[in-house]
Amino acid sequence: MSATINKTQGYSINSPSFCALPKKYRMVSDSLVRGPHPSVTDVFKLKKEGVTQIYDFRHIDVRGLKFIERLACKFAGIDYIRMPFSYLTGKYPKKSDYEMISKSVRDNADKGGKTLFHCKSGTHRTALMSAFYAITEGKPVKDCITADGRYPEKVDKVIREQVLDTNFFSRNRVDTTTKNPLKRMKNIYNNRVEKATKKAFNMFVDFVSL
Numbered sequence: 001m002s003a004t005i006n007k008t009q010g011y012s013i014n015s016p017s018f019c020a021l022p023k024k025y026r027m028v029s030d031s032l033v034r035g036p037h038p039s040v041t042d043v044f045k046l047k048k049e050g051v052t053q054i055y056d057f058r059h060i061d062v063r064g065l066k067f068i069e070r071l072a073c074k075f076a077g078i079d080y081i082r083m084p085f086s087y088l089t090g091k092y093p094k095k096s097d098y099e100m101i102s103k104s105v106r107d108n109a110d111k112g113g114k115t116l117f118h119c120k121s122g123t124h125r126t127a128l129m130s131a132f133y134a135i136t137e138g139k140p141v142k143d144c145i146t147a148d149g150r151y152p153e154k155v156d157k158v159i160r161e162q163v164l165d166t167n168f169f170s171r172n173r174v175d176t177t178t179k180n181p182l183k184r185m186k187n188i189y190n191n192r193v194e195k196a197t198k199k200a201f202n203m204f205v206d207f208v209s210l
C-alpha cells in the first residue's frame with residue numbers, strides 16, 4: 001500500500017445521532033468517538049451520549065491537571081484509561097498496543113458502551129488510534145487481511161478519512177535561519193514535532209500495510 005494519499009477536508013464518518021458536542025467530537029464508528037481532551041462538563045455530556053470508557057493518550061507531564069479528568073470520570077461512572085504516548089520523545093505505540101486498545105473498544109461496544117479516544121488536541125495520536133480501530137474494528141490485522149480481500153482499499157479509505165485531514169499534517173518544516181534566538185528555538189522545536197509526527201505516521205502505515 002502506498003502512503004502517498006491525497007488529503008481530504010475533514011471527516012467523512014459522522015453520526016447524526018451523536019449531538020452532545022458536535023463541534024469538538026466526531027464519530028469514528030457507532031462504538032468510537034474521537035476528539036480533544038474533555039473538560040469536566042464534557043465528561044458528563046459524553047456520559048449522557050453513551051460513552052462508558054475513555055482512553056487518554058496525552059504524554060506524561062505535570063501540566064494539564066490530568067487527575068481532574070480521572071476524578072470526573074469516576075463520578076460520571078466512566079472507565080478512564082491512561083495510555084501516554086509522546087512522538088516527540090520517541091514513545092511510539094507498538095502493534096500490540098494498537099490491537100489491545102482496539103479490542104477493548106469492541107469489547108466495550110459489546111456491553112453497549114461507546115469509547116472516547118483523545119490526546120491533547122484530538123489530532124495526531126488520536127487520529128492514528130482511531131484509524132487503526134476503523135480498519136480492524138477490534139480484530140488483529142492478520143484476521144482482517146484474511147477475512148477481507150479489499151483490505152488494502154479499506155486501509156487507504158480509512159487513512160484518508162481519519163488521518164489525512166486538515167489538522168494532521170498542518171505543521172510544516174520551517175527555515176531555522178534567523179538572528180532572533182527565540183524565534184530560532186521555536187523553529188527548531190517546530191521541526192522536531194513535524195519530524196516526529198511524520199515518523200509516527202510512517203510507522204503506522206508499516207503496521208497496516210501488506
